[in-house]
Amino acid sequence: MNLTNKTILITGGNSGIGYATAKVLTQKGNKVIITGRDRARLEKAGQELGVTTIPFDVTNAEDVTALVAKIKAEHSDLSVLINNAGVGKAYKLGENANAYDIAKEEFETNYFGPIRLTEALLPLLKQQSEAAIVNLASNVSIHPLVVLPTYSDSKAALHSHSIALRLTLATDTNIKVHEVFPSLISTEGTRALGLDNGLPADVAAGVIVSGIENNDNEIYVGDTAKQREAFLKDPETAISEFNKGLI
Template sequence: MEITKKTVLVTGGGSGIGYATAKLLSEKGNKVIITGRDAQKLEKAANELGVNYIVGDVTSTESVNGLVAKLESEYGDLSVLINNAGVGFVYKLGEGANAFDKARQEFETNYFAPVRLTEALLPLLKKQPEAGIVNITSNVAFHPLVVLPTYSDAKTALHSHSVSLRLTLSSDTNIKVFEVMPSLINTDATKDMGGEQHGLPPEVAAEEIYNGIIKDQYEIFVGEAGRQHADYFNDPKAAISKFNQGLY
C-alpha cells in the first residue's frame, strides 16, 4: 500500500509511538491529523510536528461523533486510520487487585474505542481508492504477561478483531487492515514496565509501521515480538514460561 500524499488520522498522537509515527508519515509527504484528550499536550505536539490536531476522547461516544463529523466535513479524503491510543496497568491478579475496574478502563481505550471509531469511519474510508486501518496491539496479544494481565486481555481481543475485520473487508472493499505488535517501547506509558531501561525508541516502531504498510505486511512485529511470536507457535507452554520468567 502506498502511504504518501494521503490523509492520516493517528489517535494518541501526542506522545510515544503515535507521535513518532505522525512525525515520520508527515515527513513522507502525508497530511497527518493527531487526536487525543489532553488539549495542551496535543497542541504542543502538533506545533512541533507541523501537523493538524483535533482534541477528542476516543472512549466518549459524544466526542467520537464530533471527531467523525469534523473529519467528514474537513478531511473528506481521509484514507488511513491508525488506532494507537492505549492505556495499561501494571499489577498482578489476586485478592484486592481491583482487576475489574482496571480491565474496564483498558478495554474502553484499547478495544472498544478502536472498534467504535473504525466502524464510524468505514463510510469515509470506503470512498477512497485505497485505504488502510492500522491497529496497534502488542506482543502480549498472542501470549499474556502476568504483570499486565487485563491489558493482555484487551490487546488479545483487538488482535482477534483485526483478523476478522481484515478478512471481512478484503471481500468487497479497498481497505487493508494492518496489525502492529511491538515489544517493549520506551514511552511515558511504559515507565512502570521498565521502558526507559529496556524499551526500544518509538522511532523504531514508526519505521517498522511505515515499512510494513508499504510492503502490505498485515502483521507487523517490532523488536523482539517477531521472535516471541515464532517461539509461541513452536512451543506455547515454553514460550509463555520464558516470557513470564521471574514474574510469578
C-alpha cells in the same frame, strides 16, 4: 500502499509511538491529523510536528460523533486510520487487585474505542481508491504478561477483532487491515511502569510505516517475531520464558 500525499488520522498521537509515527508520515509528505485527551500536550505536539490536532477521547461517544463529523466535513479524503491510543496498568491478579475496574478502563480504550471509531469511519474510508486501518496490538496479544494481565486481555481481543475485520473487508472493499505487534518500546508510558530498556519509538515508527507500505497484514516490531515463533513452536515454554522472574 503508497504512503505519500495521504490524509492520515492517528489517535493518541501526542506522545510515544503515535507521535513518532506522525513525524515519519509527515516527513513523507502526508497530511497527518493527531488526537489526544490532554489538550495542552496535544497542541504542543501539533506545533512541534506541524500537523492538525483534534482533542479527542476515544472512550467518549460524543467525542467520536464530533470527530467523525469534523473529518467528513474537513478531511473527506481520509484514507488511513491508525488506532494507536491505549492505556495499561501494571499489577498482578489476585484478591483485592481491582481487576474488574482496571480491565473496564483498559477495554474501553484499547478495544471498544477502536471498534466504534473504525465502524464510524468505514463509509468514508470505502470512498477512497485505497485505504488502510492500522490497529496497534502488542506482543502480549500473543501471550499474556502476568504484570499486565487485563491489558494483555484487551490486546488479545483487538487481535481477534482485527483478523475478522480484515477477512470481512477483503470481500468487497479496498481497505487493508494491518496489525502492529510491538515488543517493549521506550515511551513515557512504559518508563512510568519502570520499563526503561525498550526499543526507541522512532525506530518502531519506521518499522510500522514500512510494514504498511509493504502491505504486511501483521507488522512485528522488536522481539515480537521471535516471541511469536517460540510460542507457535512450544506455547508452554514460550509463556514461561516470557514471564520469567515475574510470577
